[in-house]
Amino acid sequence: MTVTRASAPFADQAAAQAITVTGLRKSYGDKLVLDGIDLSVPRGTVFSLLGPNGAGKTTAVKILSTLVTADAGELRVGGHDLAVDPQAVRAAIGVTGQFSAVDGLITGEENMLLMADLHHLPRREGRRVAAELLERFDLVEAAKKPAAGYSGGMKRRLDIAMTLVGGPRIIFLDEPTTGLDPRSRHTMWGIIRELVAGGVTVFLTTQYLEEADELADRIAVLNDGKIAAEGTADELKRIVPGGHVKLRFTDPAAYRSAVSVLREVSPDDEALSLRIASDGSQRELRSLLDWLDSAGIEADELTVHTPDLDDVFFALTAAPAGSAGDNQPKEAVR
Structure with missing residues (x-):
């Protein structure tokens, strides 16, 4: 199967959206991970994708962030056709995965400057952006210290700061608060709200239903490769008796x-x-x-x-036996 290019009507519809997905399919061998899903994410909002382990959440993020190629679907991110111009998509997005991209052997400031170099920012501009982001994320005092000594919350803040070096208008956050203590999670929530208030679009996957309830403008529940339900938190709660x-x-x-x-x-x-x-x-x-x-x-x-989102989640999903993730081969993410 091949990824089809967007038709003109599809492109018109997607113009007002940060992300538009129609008929997204992905398989690994004989395992169908995403089975024709449709999604629309308005600009300047938080969209949360929920689902049990193995449902395909991380695979969806990797496809939309150009790390993995879809088998089929019409996909637009930041106004760009993923099949036609993936480089333009990469220039418009930032990605923070489940595991920190922070290099613990160098300082927080050096991590930021490294990202500035990767984005080909002029030296003076890179230092300015790094300093502004370190201040914004309350990391100035720790900037000269090796990142290995940072707390989990500090590493997460640095991770997102690094993601923002290139000025992305769309950010994919794949389980960004996993393993954080409640105080650090609430700090991250505040950061996400500030980003959205500034016009950034956030595509969030999370294992904390409370997090989706607190942050998301719209939520989709992914189960067995398909969208089981989509709506606001209140709309989803009303479908459960x-x-x-x-x-x-x-x-x-x-x-x-x-x-x-x-x-x-x-x-x-x-x-x-x-x-x-x-x-x-x-x-x-x-x-x-x-x-x-x-x-x-x-x-x-x-x-x-x-009913709360826990009730919705359990009503709409069935946990796959023995699943520990998206069940995709390691070579698929290279």
Whole structure:
């Protein structure tokens, strides 16, 4: 199979998007890793790709960042056709993988200057960019120290700073906070939000569902090589059953009245509470409150419970037995 070049309508549609993918397929031998996936990532947003180990997340990142060739699909990154001009794509993107690209034998500043050289920046310009990024990522005090002595969070900050040396407008972050402590993870979240506020597009894969919930404008769930669902975090949560409204009463008489008149509820006599299936929408809540008012029943407490991304993830995915990653041969990423 070959990667097809984008048609004119496809190119027009992709113009407003940082990344547009149609029909992306990739196999390694007889293993089909990506089975015709479609994705669109608007400029200046965070798009998160979730999925169990072996689902194909890292393979998708490697293809879109030109490290691996697709078997089929119409792919545009930064307005460039991946099949026609991969060099232009490379010039528009930055990539931070699961494992740090930081060289621990040299200092943080030397790591930055090395990246500046790789981007062919003039010496003075390279030093200026390196100094600005080291300051931006709070690494000035550690700049002259060997990176081997940096904490995990510092190495991650340096990793992203190195990625930004070339001024990319699209950044691929493949599980950027894996192994970091909670404080360092929150620091990274702040950095990602700042990048997006500055107009950068972030394509994020993560094993932390809370991270996707906190950061992503849109989320796609990848399972068995296909997109199982896509939408905002709230949209995804609504497709999973289990949402409900809980009413709690302090007056036993009011509780009994509610039990007698409300249908399809789950009462808890000991806690004086009722559980009512609901998607948590404003319309449903207003209807329930109006109904209680008309019946002259007053609840002391109303809480809305909706499924979280954990519920969505487990509902939409099935973990492959014995999988420890994307199951691709090492030679495929050379």
